Amino acid sequence: MKKMHLDIINFLFDKNRELINNKETILNLLLENYESLINSLKEYKLSKPPRINIFKLIDIEELxxxxxxxxxxxxxxxxxxxxxxxxxxxxxxxxxxxxxxxxxxxxxxxxxxxxxxxxxxxxxxxxxxxxxxxxxxxxxxxxxxxxxxxxxxxxxxxxxxxxxxxxxxxxxxxxxxxxxxxxxxxxxxxxxxxxxxxxxxxxxxxxxxxxxxxxxxxxxxxxxxxxxxxxxxxxxxxxxxxxSSSSEEDTFMQDKLKELLQSNDAYNNISTPEEAQEYIDLIESTIEILRHQKTDNMQDYIDYIKKVSDILREDKKYKFEIEDSDTIKDNLFNKNFSHTIYKGSDQIEGLYIILVLKYNHISVGFDTGGIKKRELGNIIEKIKNYKIKWLNINDNEGIWYDIDINNKSAEDTASKMKELYDALKNIK
Structure with missing residues (x-):
């Protein structure tokens, strides 16, 4: 953690030497108090009744x-x-x-x-x-x-x-x-x-x-x-x-950050909108670096998807759209997910088969998000009738199967994508 902090500081020091000239800068203040802030949040959570978001538990909170x-x-x-x-x-x-x-x-x-x-x-x-x-x-x-x-x-x-x-x-x-x-x-x-x-x-x-x-x-x-x-x-x-990031926990952290910043002369001496914008730019640069750090931690998933992609490319019968590693990282960085391997139906507008990567898992299946409501039930029934036993049927967001990359080989996942491809051609 300390090495990552130093890397961020060194990068930003070179970028704007006037902004970061001593240990009392806002960035140093935040980084030096990082663990304290996180621990405060943990203590706050423990002091409150447990909270459960049902929508997060069933993985539909951002649909x-x-x-x-x-x-x-x-x-x-x-x-x-x-x-x-x-x-x-x-x-x-x-x-x-x-x-x-x-x-x-x-x-x-x-x-x-x-x-x-x-x-x-x-x-x-x-x-x-x-x-x-x-x-x-x-x-x-x-x-x-x-x-x-x-x-x-x-x-x-x-x-x-x-x-x-x-x-x-x-x-x-x-x-x-x-x-x-x-x-x-x-x-x-x-x-x-x-x-x-x-x-x-x-x-x-x-x-x-x-x-x-x-x-x-x-x-x-x-x-x-x-x-x-x-x-x-x-x-x-x-x-x-x-x-909207407006839960009690979000508000608590914002209050702690405000309290921390107000204890620092660099923050209190900001007197113009232009100076405030300089610090906003500084923090946004930090966030960008941290997001890249988050994306880099997904490398095992990206390597796994590359293996699946290589297997699919070898079989000329299957013509998938395949994203390269840089595109996948960009999508994870900007959208928190990436449709890494996909194919649209030639017969049904809005129906796709996809291997989707999110920060916490990989899934393969049918994406029905682009299908009109009045047509959706009929399409779902057609997919059900094709009887791909390993798929999980949802009502209107798609039909998915989660991949555990530690227990499922790239060959097995590629085989599932081929099975989906064959089904897509026959569902009309």
Whole structure:
């Protein structure tokens, strides 16, 4: 660990000698207190009740389609009986837009997931609408904008279907980022005024906390007969905080870092935005080096995939797309995963076989993420009927088999990829 710290310091010293001129620099301060910070976090975790994120346990915590489905199932709830009246869509829209965009609290809504307006094959992640207004929700977790005026086109296609002008856009990302100019140009965003809002998954968590702990209209949630719903909401809060790095543990670490930095003269003497940016650049350079260190620790997996690739290249019958080692590392660095070996179906748009590498495992199988919702069930059944016994069947994110590189040879994995290839050709 100390050697790695010295390597980072030496690299950055050469890069900007004026910034790093003594042991009191911010970078040295952070590195020298690294173990103390980590130990403080461990002690903090031990002092708190245990936390479980069900979505992480079943490895779906960063799947956009799964996340959209979770939000869909929650938002479509409309409780209307003698004792309780509560509409989740109404609550959500009023909380997010901070104004009453709904004229009548008794209005009914329809919410659809993966909605394709007439004139396009593209799908809106979540679409809320009734006769008076429409809300387009675009959910991004790891993927970036699809570009090609994605959001602008959604507005155009929806406008062609409706008889009103109340079209709202919610752009949901990990950190509340704005869409790119290629998706929704600034001038178009300005025209929308308060009908466009960019939010983070933290905002979803905050809304759900408001429902449970503050909203008097939702006191029923603490009644025993609503335990199941309350439990689900608590888990969704945990997931949304994870996606936005806003959990109690994240907040604790940020507070410790702030306390540490404020004890240092170099930090307190930052007096201009330009000086602050110099330190931001410094820390970002450090993060980049540490990310490369993280990627380098994946070399065993990358070497394993190269062996599988070499075996597949030897058999000319199979024509896979194969990423080279540098591309795999770049993808791990930027996206935390890499589709290292893959082949798309010639018969079914959006269906792929893939060997995917994540930081904690390798999987092979069918990726069905690009298939339309209305076609998905039929495709899944066709894959099931092909009867590849070693595959695990999921409902709408794919069909996968996890590879233990310590117990499965490259030859065995290559054989599985060939079996998937043959199946892909015959599934129509």
């Amino acid at each position: 956009e389609r799964k996340n959209s489905t979770i939000l869909y199932e929650l938002l479509k709830i409309n409780i209307n009986n003698e004792n309780v009246r509560f509409n989740f869509i109404n609550s959500f829209l009023q909380y997010i837009f901070k104004e009453d965009i709904i004229n009548d609290s008794n209005e009914t809504f329809e919410i659809e997931k993966e909605y394709s307006p007439k004139g396009t094959q593209k799908s809106i992640d979540l679409y809320i609408h009734n006769r008076n207004f429409s809300v387009i929700i675009e959910n991004k977790i790891n993927s970036g904008d699809n570009g090609d005026n994605q959001l602008l086109n959604y507005i155009k296609y929806v406008k062609d279907e409706i008889s009103h002008n109340n079209i709202y856009i919610i752009y949901l990302t990990r950190g509340g980022y704005l869409p790119s100019e290629n998706s929704l140009p600034t001038k178009e965003r300005i025209k929308l005024k308060n009908k466009f809002i960019n939010i983070s998954h933290r905002n979803i968590a905050d809304w759900l906390k408001y429902i449970i702990y503050e909203d008097e209209n939702c006191n029923f949630i603490h009644m025993k007969e609503y335990d199941n719903l309350k439990s689900a909401i608590v888990q969704i809060i945990e997931e949304e905080e994870y996606l």
